[in-house]
Amino acid sequence: xxxxxxxxxxxxxxxxxxxxxxxxxxxxxxxxxxxxxxxxxxxxxxxxxxxxxxxxxxxxxx
Numbered sequence: 001x002x003x004x005x006x007x008x009x010x011x012x013x014x015x016x017x018x019x020x021x022x023x024x025x026x027x028x029x030x031x032x033x034x035x036x037x038x039x040x041x042x043x044x045x046x047x048x049x050x051x052x053x054x055x056x057x058x059x060x061x062x
Contacts, residue, residue, distance in 0.1 A: 004047065004050040004051050004054050005054075006019070008050075009023075009050055009053045009054045011054070012053060012054065012056050012059060013053065013060060014060070018060055019053065022053065022058065022060050023046065023049050023050060023053060026049045026052065026053070026058050027045050027046055027049050030045050030048070030049060031045060036048055036052070037052045037055075037057040037058065038051045038052050038055055038057060
């Protein structure tokens with residue numbers, strides 16, 4: 001299993017603070033029933049969301 005790093009996510013997000021905000025918002029959406037945008041093999045919601053951000057499937061609105 002490949003590890004998701006902050007650097008992977010920061011390629012698609014401006015800074016760490018925005019990354020935290022974006023990830024928290026997306027985790028809430030997932031926990032409320034939103035579909036996952038990447039395949040997940042029993043990962044925690046936070047790990048799955050970071051994978052979504054790193055893959056470019058979740059982006060911030062500007």
